[in-house]
Amino acid sequence: MLKTKAQPITKDYPHLKELIENMFETMYKAKGVGIAAPQVGHSIRLFIVDGAPFDENEEVKNFKQVFINSQMVNEEGDKWKFNEGCLSIPGIREDVMRKREIELEFEDENFQKHRKVFTGTVARIIQHEYDHIEGVLFTDRISAMRRRLLKNSLLNISKGEVEVDYKMRFPVMK
Numbered sequence: 001m002l003k004t005k006a007q008p009i010t011k012d013y014p015h016l017k018e019l020i021e022n023m024f025e026t027m028y029k030a031k032g033v034g035i036a037a038p039q040v041g042h043s044i045r046l047f048i049v050d051g052a053p054f055d056e057n058e059e060v061k062n063f064k065q066v067f068i069n070s071q072m073v074n075e076e077g078d079k080w081k082f083n084e085g086c087l088s089i090p091g092i093r094e095d096v097m098r099k100r101e102i103e104l105e106f107e108d109e110n111f112q113k114h115r116k117v118f119t120g121t122v123a124r125i126i127q128h129e130y131d132h133i134e135g136v137l138f139t140d141r142i143s144a145m146r147r148r149l150l151k152n153s154l155l156n157i158s159k160g161e162v163e164v165d166y167k168m169r170f171p172v173m174k
């Protein structure tokens with residue numbers, strides 16, 4: 001599912017409110033700053049962000065948002081490096097290059113439409129989560145050489161040979 005492009009939803013998506021609440025709970029428990037529905041078994045265009053752990057940066061710290069049916073309108077600016085991790089790929093962190101500014105169309109939890117520009121770390125978190133609803137992982141965005149070096153670790157994760165303090169489902173079970 002993590003490699004599949006996720007589908008848009010309407011207000012009628014079953015148990016949406018509970019799903020969003022559960023996603024916040026899972027994200028906080030795992031000490032993440034974002035989580036996308038495909039990471040918790042729903043192939044839908046929903047992700048949430050809460051930058052609270054970035055407590056040295058006022059803007060990021062106070063950024064909390066539910067994103068539904070997001071569409072990337074534009075990405076621009078210099079590419080910059082940021083060390084990314086992912087709750088679905090535990091124990092691996094890699095520098096990823098992404099553009100500094102994005103413009104995004106999305107709906108909030110009340111299905112109110114927004115079109116907004118985000119920059120810097122907030123844009124970065126959104127770009128990572130947006131990738132999840134497009135079926136892209138941050139390890140798809142690193143060099144072939146880095147990916148080769150990670151090959152065994154990634155294979156071990158897919159087999160469930162990894163220690164995490166939150167619940168995971170694995171694509172390859174022995």
Ligand SMILES: [Zn+2]
Binds near residue numbers: 085086087088128132
């Ligand atoms: Zn992720």
